[in-house]
Amino acid sequence: MSTVDTRTADTGTVDTGTADTRPAAPAGVRAHAVARVEDVPPGEGRAFVAGGVQVAVFRLRDGSLHATQAACPHAGGPLADGQTDPDVLVCPLHLYGFRWTDGSSTGGVPPLTRYPVRELDGMVVVET
Amino acid sequence: MRVLGGRPEGLTSLSMDDELDPRARLVVVGNGMAGARLVEEVLERGGGEQFRITVFGDEPHGNYNRIMLSPVLAGEAHEDDIVLNSHDWYADAGVHLRAGVRVERVDTAAKVVYAADGSATAYDHLVLATGSHSFIPPTAGVRTGDGGLLPGVYGFRTIDETRAMLAATSRCRRAVVMGGGLLGLEAARALQGHGLEVDLVHAMPWLMNAQLSREAGAVLERSVAALGITVHLDVLATEVLGEGHVEGVLLQDGRRLDCDLLVVAAGVRPHTDVAVRSGLEVERGVVVDDQLRTDDPDVYAIGECAQHRGSVYGLVAPAWEHARVLADVLTGTDPTAEYHGSRTATKLKVAGVDVATMGVSTPERDSDEVLVISEPKRGVHLSVVVRDDRLVGATLLGDTRKVAYLTQALDRGTALPEERIRLLVDLSDGREEVGVADMPADSQVCNCNGVTKGAICGAVADGCGSVGAVMDRTRAGKGCGSCKALVEQVVEWAADGDVAEDPAASYYVPGVPLAKPALVAAIREHDLRSVSAVFAALAPDGREDARSKMGLASLLKTVWGTDLVREKDAEFVNDRVHANIQRDGTFSVVPQMKGGVTTPAQLRRIAEVAEKYEVPMVKVTGGQRIDLLGVRKEDLPAVWADLGMPSGYAYGKSTRTVKTCVGSDFCRFGLDDSTQLGIDLETRFQGIESPAKIKMAVVGCPRNCAEAYVKDVGVVAVGSGRWEVYVGGAAGATVRKGDLLATVGSPAEVLTLVGRFLQYYREHANWLERTYDFVPRVGLERVRSVVVDDAEGTCADLDAGVQRSIDAYTDPWGQDGREPATPGQFRAALPLLPLPLVPVR
Numbered sequence: 023m024s025t026v027d028t029r030t031a032d033t034g035t036v037d038t039g040t041a042d043t044r045p046a047a048p049a050g051v052r053a054h055a056v057a058r059v060e061d062v063p064p065g066e067g068r069a070f071v072a073g074g075v076q077v078a079v080f081r082l083r084d085g086s087l088h089a090t091q092a093a094c095p096h097a098g099g100p101l102a103d104g105q106t107d108p109d110v111l112v113c114p115l116h117l118y119g120f121r122w123t124d125g126s127s128t129g130g131v132p133p134l135t136r137y138p139v140r141e142l143d144g145m146v147v148v149e150t
Numbered sequence: 151m152r153v154l155g156g157r158p159e160g161l162t163s164l165s166m167d168d169e170l171d172p173r174a175r176l177v178v179v180g181n182g183m184a185g186a187r188l189v190e191e192v193l194e195r196g197g198g199e200q201f202r203i204t205v206f207g208d209e210p211h212g213n214y215n216r217i218m219l220s221p222v223l224a225g226e227a228h229e230d231d232i233v234l235n236s237h238d239w240y241a242d243a244g245v246h247l248r249a250g251v252r253v254e255r256v257d258t259a260a261k262v263v264y265a266a267d268g269s270a271t272a273y274d275h276l277v278l279a280t281g282s283h284s285f286i287p288p289t290a291g292v293r294t295g296d297g298g299l300l301p302g303v304y305g306f307r308t309i310d311e312t313r314a315m316l317a318a319t320s321r322c323r324r325a326v327v328m329g330g331g332l333l334g335l336e337a338a339r340a341l342q343g344h345g346l347e348v349d350l351v352h353a354m355p356w357l358m359n360a361q362l363s364r365e366a367g368a369v370l371e372r373s374v375a376a377l378g379i380t381v382h383l384d385v386l387a388t389e390v391l392g393e394g395h396v397e398g399v400l401l402q403d404g405r406r407l408d409c410d411l412l413v414v415a416a417g418v419r420p421h422t423d424v425a426v427r428s429g430l431e432v433e434r435g436v437v438v439d440d441q442l443r444t445d446d447p448d449v450y451a452i453g454e455c456a457q458h459r460g461s462v463y464g465l466v467a468p469a470w471e472h473a474r475v476l477a478d479v480l481t482g483t484d485p486t487a488e489y490h491g492s493r494t495a496t497k498l499k500v501a502g503v504d505v506a507t508m509g510v511s512t513p514e515r516d517s518d519e520v521l522v523i524s525e526p527k528r529g530v531h532l533s534v535v536v537r538d539d540r541l542v543g544a545t546l547l548g549d550t551r552k553v554a555y556l557t558q559a560l561d562r563g564t565a566l567p568e569e570r571i572r573l574l575v576d577l578s579d580g581r582e583e584v585g586v587a588d589m590p591a592d593s594q595v596c597n598c599n600g601v602t603k604g605a606i607c608g609a610v611a612d613g614c615g616s617v618g619a620v621m622d623r624t625r626a627g628k629g630c631g632s633c634k635a636l637v638e639q640v641v642e643w644a645a646d647g648d649v650a651e652d653p654a655a656s657y658y659v660p661g662v663p664l665a666k667p668a669l670v671a672a673i674r675e676h677d678l679r680s681v682s683a684v685f686a687a688l689a690p691d692g693r694e695d696a697r698s699k700m701g702l703a704s705l706l707k708t709v710w711g712t713d714l715v716r717e718k719d720a721e722f723v724n725d726r727v728h729a730n731i732q733r734d735g736t737f738s739v740v741p742q743m744k745g746g747v748t749t750p751a752q753l754r755r756i757a758e759v760a761e762k763y764e765v766p767m768v769k770v771t772g773g774q775r776i777d778l779l780g781v782r783k784e785d786l787p788a789v790w791a792d793l794g795m796p797s798g799y800a801y802g803k804s805t806r807t808v809k810t811c812v813g814s815d816f817c818r819f820g821l822d823d824s825t826q827l828g829i830d831l832e833t834r835f836q837g838i839e840s841p842a843k844i845k846m847a848v849v850g851c852p853r854n855c856a857e858a859y860v861k862d863v864g865v866v867a868v869g870s871g872r873w874e875v876y877v878g879g880a881a882g883a884t885v886r887k888g889d890l891l892a893t894v895g896s897p898a899e900v901l902t903l904v905g906r907f908l909q910y911y912r913e914h915a916n917w918l919e920r921t922y923d924f925v926p927r928v929g930l931e932r933v934r935s936v937v938v939d940d941a942e943g944t945c946a947d948l949d950a951g952v953q954r955s956i957d958a959y960t961d962p963w964g965q966d967g968r969e970p971a972t973p974g975q976f977r978a979a980l981p982l983l984p985l986p987l988v989p990v991r
């Protein structure tokens with residue numbers, strides 16, 4: 023895992039397609055290890071690039087991982103800078119909330135795209 | 151002398167005073183508020199075609215707003231701003247203004263006006279609008295041998311007198327104001343604002359006796375005394391002392407008040423000399439009928455010089471009604487127009503003392519109903535008089551929130567609520583509801599978020615059952631918050647009153663069902679030191695709530711100082727990275743610049759940083775410092791390190807800037823060192839966490855160049871080492887002049903008092919409640935009794951509380967810049983987008 027460089031997002035992507043432990047991914051979807059789990063502090067979010075797609079990854083205080091598109095569907099706000107709770111993610115720019123369950127907004131703006139994400143050997147793996 | 155509203159040198163106006171002009175000649179004597187308004191009203195009705203208009207005014211100026219002389223004397227308004235009709239205006243309107251020319255006499259038989267310059271002017275219609283003059287009681291010594299006023303003695307009626315007094319304020323130290331009516335009180339306060347010690351002498355047993363009941367007058371007296379004005383009631387001034395210049399006043403009871411300035415504001419008398427000399431009927435004023443006509447069919451009188459049905463008015467509203475009716479009559483727009491008298495309403499224009507009165511002040515008939523709410527300690531006295539189910543009078547002292555509603559009820563004679571208490575206490579006054587119903591669906595309710603009335607109604611129709619739900623859905627009221635009351639009304643109207651009670655409204659934050667006092671108590675009791683601990687112990691099912699985190703994080707800092715467990719995820723992004731997020735995800739960096747004072751070395755460093763990090767915009771802020779906008783998140787630590795300056799906290803719910811003016815070091819008007827005091831305030835209170843941002847300013851004199859009157863805390867030097875401390879001011883989404891908390895005698899006392907006020911605010915204000923809401927909610931008297939008079943014995947605790955926070959201060963840039971608080975604290979959140987997106991200038 024020493025090849026993973028998470029300092030800057032453009033260089034920090036390692037395709038887990040090359041790793042032996044890779045779980046079977048559906049056709050057209052690829053899994054990407056974007057960071058170590060501890061790179062995303064509890065309750066916070068960080069942005070990464072997973073296979074050319076910008077994603078925001080969140081680790082809630084209950085330990086669960088979530089990944090969403092990185093730019094807010096409302097006006098492009100940096101969602102990784104938002105605040106979280108077990109139900110919603112709140113964008114830092116205009117404070118719209120988005121539900122983890124289905125990405126829908128609590129305030130009537132378009133929904134978020136969510137990406138499957140899980141922890142694998144201490145790595146955060148996002149499918150895009 | 152400079153002519154107010156005058157024309158530039160060399161401009162002359164051509165007047166077509168031509169015998170061939172077929173138009174009737176309308177001559178107006180008196181170029182004051184009534185006379186000039188009449189001319190405007192006549193022109194508006196197309197009277198320019200009918201009349202050749204000539205206006206005589208014995209003041210050389212254009213027409214100015216006499217009411218505003220009070221703020222001019224107080225230094226709050228500039229004389230140029232009170233011009234209503236300049237000489238140019240008359241020229242452009244084709245009106246012949248004879249400014250500086252006094253009319254002496256009228257020959258009503260020959261229909262000619264004779265003026266002091268020897269001219270004779272023929273008229274077809276003549277209007278007298280000569281106003282009033284100050285009444286100078288015949289007191290020994292008040293006049294010199296030639297009949298003029300003793301130097302240092304002034305009436306308060308004209309701009310020339312106001313200018314003379316303003317000039318005198320810099321030489322004088324003690325003033326006596328004779329007369330405790332509106333004018334006297336306004337003069338007293340204005341002079342005090344210039345640093346003079348002021349004694350107010352009133353011959354009647356209570357202040358504003360013409361408008362207020364005795365009880366209300368007593369409450370007013372307390373408020374005026376609290377401003378630092380010494381009030382002497384029920385006593386006559388019998389002699390004015392001084393040879394060649396006023397030196398003092400002798401009172402009936404033998405006391406002597408020293409002064410070098412004496413203002414006589416003992417009432418006004420209608421200017422009737424022209425009418426008397428011309429043989430018109432004059433009693434107290436020039437007697438007129440319902441069409442403002444004197445006993446001569448072609449001569450009219452309006453404004454303060456007129457007496458209609460036995461009444462002479464001393465206010466501008468009746469004068470304007472006169473002008474309207476007379477313009478209707480003269481131009482034939484409505485030849486039967488009549489004036490039937492005015493209900494008068496007055497407002498005292500004195501900062502910190504709100505007084506509004508209208509109609510009668512006390513019951514006059516056995517069947518009159520009266521309702522009085524009196525809280526002398528808070529300076530509040532409210533009363534209404536109701537006759538036959540109609541409002542006939544109201545007095546509002548210390549709380550004038552209901553003034554608009556009551557004025558309407560009095561003017562329109564609208565039906566009154568069954569429960570009379572609703573007239574004075576806010577149980578919704580019904581007025582806005584009508585307004586809401588009338589609003590078109592596309593009218594904007596929330597300007598910040600562009601939410602229309604229709605959108606709010608749509609949310610209600612879609613099932614949002616409470617104000618909170620509608621706000622969450624539409625974001626109405628979630629910007630600056632100033633529209634919240636309107637949003638509530640629209641929701642209530644749309645739901646036809648079927649709105650769920652919003653219990654959350656009283657919670658400090660939505661996710662923990664406790665109001666602030668109970669929440670603070672629970673935090674202390676359970677020793678909760680982190681935001682997640684608060685949720686675990688106090689939230690329903692221990693459930694976290696994203697929207698509550700920031701408020702809780704702030705509160706914990708206030709409660710525990712540094713002794714807490716910081717959780718970065720509880721903080722809003724601005725607090726996480728100590729900078730303000732921009733629309734494109736970059737940040738702004740505002741280094742501290744105490745009191746707005748900088749050095750060439752600092753400027754050089756800022757310039758170098760701006761170049762090195764390609765900062766897209768460098769801007770001077772409204773807070774007297776420099777903003778570097780568009781800094782990349784990942785550059786923040788390096789930018790701070792290169793700046794080597796502490797954070798200016800431009801992002802925090804904390805103390806922000808202390809603006810200052812140049813003060814006594816450089817300014818020719820400076821009464822004290824405002825710059826140094828501003829720097830000291832900023833040094834002492836820098837970065838202190840609070841329920842909402844706190845902005846301060848210190849100015850060196852009441853000219854108020856750094857806008858101290860509209861700051862959360864504003865400090866004004868008034869001379870002799872004294873400082874006024876104002877609180878609760880704002881000039882953002884809400885504009886409110888701060889309330890005078892106290893006047894103190896040294897910078898050290900200012901620092902103590904401000905610390906106490908801040909701590910009291912920090913402990914008691916709701917999350918995001920600025921001082922402009924907090925101070926009126928709690929009441930100035932209450933705040934003052936706690937932080938000035940120590941009525942609750944808590945001052946020592948307040949001092950200790952704020953000191954704890956002061957000691958806990960560390961510069962966040964110095965800290966996190968070197969060692970990130972969490973991994974990736976400064977990692978870009980939108981890595982692939984080319985940044986910045988904000989246009990570069």
Ligand code: SRM
Pocket residue numbers: 629630730731732733738740769770771772773774775776777800806807845860861879880881882883884920
């Ligand atoms: C930079 C500055 C404008 C400028 O270019 O001059 C500014 C910029 C912002 N102001 Fe301001 N305000 C600035 C001076 C003011 C002033 C003037 C002053 O401080 O003397 C006021 C009116 C005074 C007052 O607050 O009473 C002012 C009243 C507001 C308000 C209205 C607050 C209110 O309750 O009425 C907001 C909205 C809010 O706080 O919710 C606001 C909010 C903002 C925010 C922080 C909006 C936001 O949340 O992002 C803006 C940040 C822009 C950015 O991207 O960095 N700003 N803002 C000024 C920074 C001053 C400084 O050096 O710290």
Ligand SMILES: Cc1cc2nc3c(=O)[nH]c(=O)nc-3n(C[C@H](O)[C@H](O)[C@H](O)COP(=O)(O)OP(=O)(O)OC[C@H]3O[C@@H](n4cnc5c(N)ncnc54)[C@H](O)[C@@H]3O)c2cc1C
Pocket residue numbers: 179180181182183184185206207208209216217218219220251252253254279280281282306307308333421424452453454455463464465466467469497499
């Ligand atoms: C400091 C101050 C504060 C006030 N505050 C308020 C307030 O808050 N609310 C309110 O309703 N009212 C207030 N007033 C009262 C208000 O200003 C007057 O009611 C209003 O100005 C009356 O208008 P007027 O035209 O009748 O008289 P004026 O405005 O006095 O105008 C009369 C003009 O006629 C001129 N004149 C007189 N005789 C002659 C002559 N022989 N020949 C030529 N010209 C002549 C005078 O020089 C003067 O310019 C205040 C007054 C003062 C002085």
Ligand code: SF4
Pocket residue numbers: none
């Ligand atoms: S800087 Fe202030 S006034 Fe300007 S857009 Fe932002 S919030 Fe509005």
Ligand code: FES
Pocket residue numbers: 094095096097098099100113114115116117118
């Ligand atoms: S950009 Fe996210 S809420 Fe506006």
